[in-house]
Structure formats: C-alpha cells, structure tokens
Amino acid sequence: MLWKLSNRAIALKSSAIREILKITEQPDVISFAGGLPSPNTFPIQEIKNAFNHIITADEMSGSLQYGPTEGYAPLRIWLAEYLSRRDHTNIKPNQVLIVTGSQQALDLIGKALIDKGSKVLVETPTYLGGLQSFTQYEPEYISLESDEKGIIPEKLNDKTASDANFMYIIPNFQNPTGRRLSLERRQQLAEKAIRNNLTLVEDDPYGELDYQGHRLPSLYKLAPENTIYLGSFSKILAPGLRLGYIVANEKLINKLVQLKQAADLHTPSLTQRIAYHVIKDGFLDNHIPTIRKLYGHRCQAMLKALQKYMPTTVTWNKPEGGMFIWIELPKNINATELLSEAIQHKVAFVPGETFFANAIRTNCMRLAFVTVPEEKIEQGIKILANLITNWSDILEESPTIM
Amino acid sequence: MLWKLSNRAIALKSSAIREILKITEQPDVISFAGGLPSPNTFPIQEIKNAFNHIITADEMSGSLQYGPTEGYAPLRIWLAEYLSRRDHTNIKPNQVLIVTGSQQALDLIGKALIDKGSKVLVETPTYLGGLQSFTQYEPEYISLESDEKGIIPEKLNDKTASDANFMYIIPNFQNPTGRRLSLERRQQLAEKAIRNNLTLVEDDPYGELDYQGHRLPSLYKLAPENTIYLGSFSKILAPGLRLGYIVANEKLINKLVQLKQAADLHTPSLTQRIAYHVIKDGFLDNHIPTIRKLYGHRCQAMLKALQKYMPTTVTWNKPEGGMFIWIELPKNINATELLSEAIQHKVAFVPGETFFANAIRTNCMRLAFVTVPEEKIEQGIKILANLITNWSDILEESPTIM
Incomplete structure (x- = not known):
C-alpha cells in the first residue's frame, strides 16, 4: 500500500x-x-486539592463534557486580570484563547499567517519546535542577525520588516540560547514593528523564570496591536497538563478560535479546571x-x-x-x-x-x-x-x- | 494593524x-x-478512583511531566489488545497513536494526506468537523452518491477511486444521518479500495453505540493496509477528557507522530492515565x-x-x-x-x-x-x-x- x-x-x-x-x-x-521542568516543582498537593474540590463542588459534569473552543471562561478571565496586572497592560478575557500547550499556539499561528512562500523572520538560532510547526505551512525563513543580547533591530531593514508575514521571537531566556533581549532593543523592535505593520509573535514560556524577579516589559506591552503573545503553564505549573494561551487583538483571536475548533475542538475541560482551581487565589x-x-x-x-x-x-x-x-x-x-x-x-x-x-x-x-x-x-x-x-x-x- | x-x-x-x-x-x-453525550453516562466515581489511585501510587510526577508524542504506553498496549479482540484483527501497540480527541486525528490526516487540489472522497452528507479540518489543506471534494444505507460502492468508478488521496467515511451511525453501512457494501468498498490503492479514513466514534450490540466488521478488518481507523473515548467515557486514537500501518503512524509533535507535542499525560486506570480492568x-x-x-x-x-x-x-x-x-x-x-x-x-x-x-x-x-x-x-x-x-x- x-x-x-x-x-x-x-x-x-x-x-x-x-x-x-x-x-x-x-x-x-x-x-x-x-x-523538562524539575518534577520537584510540580504542585502535587495543590492539584490533588483542586481535583477534590471539583468533585465535591459538583463541577464534575462540566469537567467531563464538551466545552467552548475559547477555553474555560473563569480561566480566561483570571489570565486577563493576571497578565494585565503583571505586565501593566489592559487585556480583556475575549483576547485570551486557551490552547493545548503553547506548541499548539505555534501550529495555529502557522495556519493563520503562513501561505507557501510567506516570509517569516526568526532569531539565529531559534526554537526548534517553532520551526517544526511553521515549516508545515511552507514559509521562507529569514534568519535575523543576533548576538548575545538577542536579535539586533538596527540590522533589520524596513523593507524586510514590512515584507514579512511575522517575526517569531522569544525575548526572555530564549530556547536554545538562554539569552534575554535588552530593554533598548525591545523598544527599537516595537517601534520598527509599528512603523512597518509587522506582526510580532512573542513566545514567552520562560518569562516568569527570572532569577532576580526583574521583569522587562513585554513586546505586547510596547506594541499591543502588533503582537501575538504566547504564554504557558508548562514551566510554572506542570507540562503534562498541556496548557498554554494566546493573547491578541480580539478579531485575530476569533480567527484562531475557528482554526482551533478544526484542530481539536477545545482543550480538555478537566485540566483547565484543575489549573484554574490551583492558581485562582494567588498560588503562583x-x-x-x-x-x-x-x-x-x-x-x-x-x-x-x-x-x-x-x-x-x-x-x-x-x-x-x-x-x-x-x-x-x-x-x-x-x-x-x-x-x-x-x-x-x-x-x-x-x-x-x-x-x-x-x-x-x-x-x-x-x-x-x-x-x-x-x-x-x-x-x-x-x-x-x-x-x-x-x-x-x-x-x-x-x-x-x- | x-x-x-x-x-x-x-x-x-x-x-x-x-x-x-x-x-x-x-x-x-x-x-x-x-x-453532546448525556452527562448521566459519565463515570464520575470511577474517574475519581482513578485519580486517587494515580496520587497514591506515586504516578503523579509522570502524569504532570512531558510525555511521549505517541501517547501513554500502557494505554496504547491496552487499546491494541482491546481492538484486536473486539474486531478480530491483529493490531500492535506501535500502530496506535493517542490524539487530543479524534478531531485532532482529522487535522493530522489532512496535514499528512492533502496538498492543494488533492481529491478527497466524502459521503453525502458528511461530518462537518471533518470538512472543517480537511478544508484547511485546500482539497477538492468529491461527494459520493449515498442512500439510506450509506455510500453506494457500485457507483464509485475505479478511476475516481484511484485518483483520490483518500475517502473519508463514518460507517457506523454516521454523523449527521445516523445510518450504518451494510455488510455487503463494506465488503464491496474494501475490495474496491484494495484494487485501486485507495486509502480509507474510517472514523468510528459511534461504533460502540449499537443498540443491539451487533457489530459489523470494520473497514480496517476488511482492508487493514488501506485503512486508517479513528476511535474516540468521547462517546463511551467523557468528551471533556479529549481522548481519541488513530490505528494504521506503523510507517504511516510514524509520519503522523511527527505531525502531532509539531501540533501539540503530546496529549495531556494526566487525562491519558486517568482513562487508562478507569478502563484497564474491563470497565467498558x-x-x-x-x-x-x-x-x-x-x-x-x-x-x-x-x-x-x-x-x-x-x-x-x-x-x-x-x-x-x-x-x-x-x-x-x-x-x-x-x-x-x-x-x-x-x-x-x-x-x-x-x-x-x-x-x-x-x-x-x-x-x-x-x-x-x-x-x-x-x-x-x-x-x-x-x-x-x-x-x-x-x-x-x-x-x-x-
């Protein structure tokens, strides 16, 4: 055969x-x-408590039934508030789409923004999983000049920026290099993106893992209309739950919701509710x-x-x-x-x-x-x-x- | 923007x-x-027991860590045995890929088998979610003549069959019509597929819901090399777990595993283990x-x-x-x-x-x-x-x- x-x-x-x-x-x-995150960091007792709460609070049918493609509403509301507070931005729940791990976000973004031959700007080097997802939609990659502080916005000319369908970037403690994009470069990049109508796909699974707790502003904060922000619970809760999220302009989220529906209908209801009950009262x-x-x-x-x-x-x-x-x-x-x-x-x-x-x-x-x-x-x-x-x-x- | x-x-x-x-x-x-399945059928007590078992048996780290893209090994082994016994076939665990609901199976199959303009044969009418997934890869649909017993294999000519990339078919209690493909037509279709090197995508979420318990042979049984079989736990356990599976020739499974890795790395570890512990001793x-x-x-x-x-x-x-x-x-x-x-x-x-x-x-x-x-x-x-x-x-x- x-x-x-x-x-x-x-x-x-x-x-x-x-x-x-x-x-x-x-x-x-x-x-x-x-x-792989250290299993020592998995909040096993809190997850057990969350599950037992769901059982006793008669939430079990909802946890086992089909749910909305956008994600569990209380989790979306919680994320909008948490991210708005943390990053000094103003994110609405309708701008949040829950995904089955942020790897799925990369796949959905590839689907939404890449036709054969579309130009995608990437860091040198960049996350393998991003390349794997995007490559299925047959883009042309342009690897941007980068050094130990990340990509060098000065070296990106306006023509390249305005021709590209998007730039894929991990500004915080990048996979694979561990490097962080400096504040100055973030500002330069945000300005360049706004000027050239360039979409920034800001992948941020490691942003919370700043050893000094000194967070730099997200690209989403600096250029909210241009940026699709990807977050994950894999490194701060547990990767086996497969929970991530996308934050973007609501119109773009609506397109991504339709693509997600065709991809897996929705992220599992049970894992979303467990995560919500673990984190809702400030656990993180x-x-x-x-x-x-x-x-x-x-x-x-x-x-x-x-x-x-x-x-x-x-x-x-x-x-x-x-x-x-x-x-x-x-x-x-x-x-x-x-x-x-x-x-x-x-x-x-x-x-x-x-x-x-x-x-x-x-x-x-x-x-x-x-x-x-x-x-x-x-x-x-x-x-x-x-x-x-x-x-x-x-x-x-x-x-x-x- | x-x-x-x-x-x-x-x-x-x-x-x-x-x-x-x-x-x-x-x-x-x-x-x-x-x-939506009736919530009355959700095995809440068994799922609670399974979760408590996972906690006490010190399986929690595995349930929360990244896992293999193919799925949780004991669940794949269990499925291979269960399906082989139920359908009188011989399925090996390496032929089983666990997916995040069988909607994901449709998306992965579209990715694996459709280029722009590829011919896809479908029933008249057919499952909307299948059309949504496949359409993203820009096929040309050919709607096959169908009646109250399903598609009519006699009306499918060899040229159409051999030109198509695959046929998408729900032989048991089809969505949307509820009809079941007769035994005679299954045999005709299997023969036609083998003769014309036609791939059959057999979507079977409802096969277990036969009110008389009288199961007809699957297309996979009749033409195993030609058939990609899709199963689901949504209608017999709980859809909110988002658990389905693909059975096919191992070489094709390996391609689908690579596509799944780019799509969401793997199906959540926790839900797979919960399902396994619910069903492993004959619960179904x-x-x-x-x-x-x-x-x-x-x-x-x-x-x-x-x-x-x-x-x-x-x-x-x-x-x-x-x-x-x-x-x-x-x-x-x-x-x-x-x-x-x-x-x-x-x-x-x-x-x-x-x-x-x-x-x-x-x-x-x-x-x-x-x-x-x-x-x-x-x-x-x-x-x-x-x-x-x-x-x-x-x-x-x-x-x-x-």
Whole structure:
C-alpha cells in the first residue's frame, strides 16, 4: 500500500530531539538534553486539592463534557486580570484563547499567517519546535542577525520588516540560547514593528523564570496591536497538563478560535479546571519564586562546573533566567558527532545545529540545567569537558580528518 | 494593524455549529442540536478512583511531566489488545497513536494526506468537523452518491477511486444521518479500495453505540493496509477528557507522530492515565451496554414522537445505534430559516446544509436525541412538527415566496 502523502509529510525528517529524548529516558544518563521542568516543582498537593474540590463542588459534569473552543471562561478571565496586572497592560478575557500547550499556539499561528512562500523572520538560532510547526505551512525563513543580547533591530531593514508575514521571537531566556533581549532593543523592535505593520509573535514560556524577579516589559506591552503573545503553564505549573494561551487583538483571536475548533475542538475541560482551581487565589505568587530559586542554583552550579572544567577554547553565556546555557565549541568540533560519543559516556545534550533555520552552525550545543541535581551537573560537565579536550587534541594533531 | 492572514484563514467563515452551540447553552432550550453525550453516562466515581489511585501510587510526577508524542504506553498496549479482540484483527501497540480527541486525528490526516487540489472522497452528507479540518489543506471534494444505507460502492468508478488521496467515511451511525453501512457494501468498498490503492479514513466514534450490540466488521478488518481507523473515548467515557486514537500501518503512524509533535507535542499525560486506570480492568464491558440502553430508549422516544406529530410530508430514518436522526423536510422548506423560528420557540437542531461538501441541500436537519430526557423529546418534537405544518401551509398558499 502506498499512501498519497502530502508534500509536507514527504519532507518531514525524523526529529533529532525525538531521538534524543528517547535516550534520556534511560535512568543512568545525565541528561542536559530535554527542556523538562524539575518534577520537584510540580504542585502535587495543590492539584490533588483542586481535583477534590471539583468533585465535591459538583463541577464534575462540566469537567467531563464538551466545552467552548475559547477555553474555560473563569480561566480566561483570571489570565486577563493576571497578565494585565503583571505586565501593566489592559487585556480583556475575549483576547485570551486557551490552547493545548503553547506548541499548539505555534501550529495555529502557522495556519493563520503562513501561505507557501510567506516570509517569516526568526532569531539565529531559534526554537526548534517553532520551526517544526511553521515549516508545515511552507514559509521562507529569514534568519535575523543576533548576538548575545538577542536579535539586533538596527540590522533589520524596513523593507524586510514590512515584507514579512511575522517575526517569531522569544525575548526572555530564549530556547536554545538562554539569552534575554535588552530593554533598548525591545523598544527599537516595537517601534520598527509599528512603523512597518509587522506582526510580532512573542513566545514567552520562560518569562516568569527570572532569577532576580526583574521583569522587562513585554513586546505586547510596547506594541499591543502588533503582537501575538504566547504564554504557558508548562514551566510554572506542570507540562503534562498541556496548557498554554494566546493573547491578541480580539478579531485575530476569533480567527484562531475557528482554526482551533478544526484542530481539536477545545482543550480538555478537566485540566483547565484543575489549573484554574490551583492558581485562582494567588498560588503562583508564592510558587514561582521557589522555582526561580531552584533553577537559579542549578544554573550557578553549571556555570561553576563549566568554569572549572572546560578548556579555554569553549565559551558560553551567563543566563539571568530560564532553563538553558548555550555553548560555543571550537569551530572544528561537530556537536552532533560529539553527542554520539557523549552518550556512550552517559551524558546527553542537544546539538545546536537543529535550532538554525538557515546558515546552520555545527559547533554549538544547548545544555538544560533544570532537571539534573547539582552534584550530577558537576559530574556531567566534567565528562563533557574531558571529551571536548580530547577532541580538540585529536583535531589539532590530524587536521585532515575534518 | 492589518495581519497578513493566510488564504485559508481569510476563507474561514464563522461556523454554524459554533453559533448554535452558544444557543444551546441557555438552560430553557430543548436542544436537539449539539452532539453532546448525556452527562448521566459519565463515570464520575470511577474517574475519581482513578485519580486517587494515580496520587497514591506515586504516578503523579509522570502524569504532570512531558510525555511521549505517541501517547501513554500502557494505554496504547491496552487499546491494541482491546481492538484486536473486539474486531478480530491483529493490531500492535506501535500502530496506535493517542490524539487530543479524534478531531485532532482529522487535522493530522489532512496535514499528512492533502496538498492543494488533492481529491478527497466524502459521503453525502458528511461530518462537518471533518470538512472543517480537511478544508484547511485546500482539497477538492468529491461527494459520493449515498442512500439510506450509506455510500453506494457500485457507483464509485475505479478511476475516481484511484485518483483520490483518500475517502473519508463514518460507517457506523454516521454523523449527521445516523445510518450504518451494510455488510455487503463494506465488503464491496474494501475490495474496491484494495484494487485501486485507495486509502480509507474510517472514523468510528459511534461504533460502540449499537443498540443491539451487533457489530459489523470494520473497514480496517476488511482492508487493514488501506485503512486508517479513528476511535474516540468521547462517546463511551467523557468528551471533556479529549481522548481519541488513530490505528494504521506503523510507517504511516510514524509520519503522523511527527505531525502531532509539531501540533501539540503530546496529549495531556494526566487525562491519558486517568482513562487508562478507569478502563484497564474491563470497565467498558459493563459501561457501554448502559449507554446503549439509555440512548436506545431516547431514540425510540424520538421516533415515536416523530410518528405521532410530524406531517406526512416529512420523512426520517430509523437508526440502529448512535446519536442522530436525519430528517427530510418538504423541498420548499429551508431548515436554516426554520431554525430561526424554532429558536424563538426554544427548540434547537442543526440544519442539514452545513454537512454537504458539494450540492448543498437545504431541506434537511439533524436531530440529536441523546442529551434530552424522554419527556422533553416529545415536547420538542411537537413544537417542531407544528412549525413545519404551519410552514407547509403558508408555502402552499403563496409559492412565490420561495
């Protein structure tokens, strides 16, 4: 039997992340690969209480029945208030669409804004999952010049901006680099977007994970009409609930609601209600600081280990939040080949090359520090550093094998 | 701000079902519109027990963490065994993909099998949600000749069959008509599919709701290599959990897994585990017959009321299972106009025209009998019958208003 596959299905390649996540399931591997939140941060007791409340409060039928595509109304109202207060904006509940994890938001946005050949501006590098979603709608990617502070708005000319269907950007503690876009660049970018009628897709799963609790203004705040803001409960509550949300102008939300209806009718009613009952009375105000503290310590542990063990030819950034450190290896080391060897030594990471839409670079890697306890972080970095040192020596001796 | 919408987003029209579902939320409306399972059938106590088991068995971290895109492994194993036993087939766990409700299956299949202009064969009429999902990938629909027993395989010529990317078909108690494809036609269709390398997308959310418990062989059983089988827990457990599944050849499942990863990473871990713990020890074997009995009674109540009140110019089918009765009105009555009036009399239904891909017919309607108690069924049908009688009289008197 030969199925008549679509061009997009034929073009699919097996995902590097998929294969890697399989490896990290082995318990003896020290995995810096998956961007999995630490299970220590899951509010199990609060989720149990929420479920028991739903049962006793006779909310069970509503939790098990079909629900509105837009999402559970009290959760949308809560989010509008929470985000308006947190970001000093004015968001109405009708501007909020609940989605089945913010990965679904990326898929819906691809559907809504990309025709074959549409120009999509992305950071260099950018989130692999975003590329996977958008690619199905066959855009042309334009990778924007970026440095350790994120994209460089000055280098984006008005023609490129006004020709693009949208820019995809993760301003806070980006996946994969961990970097944060500076205030000045946010202002420049917002101005450029407004001037050129450019839509900004602001993906913000890590914004709450600022170790110092010092939040920079969102692009949505700076250019609300131009911005589609994506948020997630995966990093502050639990990813297995698959709960995210989109905030945008109500007219655009209405289009996205129709696309969501065709995609899965609505996000599960039960998980939405559980999340709502966990968070509605201010739980996150106390919970998020405990996550920041845990991840901040693990980040410091990894930075310390890198400093202690890595050869001087290796460089990395110092994140102020989030889950990731981005490593630059000597140019002649291929991180994918390094991974094959690292796995034999029971250490895993994600090679950087999967995160580039164009102009792929092979000598970088993404390390996630949040799932691994501090003592294992040191152990894993030491193993990686030894491998890199050995590779550097070998490559120096016999440059022909490059 | 003007967003650069994709052609598919521009083409979206507001959905009739959406607007109707809003009306049915008013508690004083007798709604035959939404295909909502009766909340009386939701196994609330069993779901509570399953949740408490997950909590005490220390499964909570797994329920809240990211999980595999394919779905929760024990649930896939359970489904492979259950379906193999029920349908006398041989399905392996790797052939099962868990999805966020079977609506997502339709979206993933559209992504995997439709390019712009691809030919998709559909029943006349067919499920609106299927059309909504597929239309986003811009197929050309070919509506197949169908009668009260479903599509007529003899009327499908080999050229049309071999040119199509797939046929979308609901063989059991179809939405919207309630009809079931006969055994003879299933065999003819399977043969035709095998001969012409035609993919059959067999959507089977209602198959378990056979009032006599007399199951006909699935198309998957008759042509396993050609068939993609879609199942759902929405009608036998609870739709708010948003749990469905796809069964197909493993190679095709692998493509669909990649598309699902880009769509929402995976179906929520918590709902999958809850469902698994509810059903794993044979719960459905006792539960499904209670649903069949309830729905069978409500179907009889509606058929009786139709017989009692409807004018002789109105015809309908007698379903052997499922949730719907399909009504044919006199040709000069427009069901959408009738709905506007019916709503003023606090009765709702879905006009038939939304279910046609081509050659729309306006004088039919879908009645769902499962959510409404028996005494309300009689009351609602009486109101509808009176309206139709009045309309028939008026139209007879002044044919020029047609």
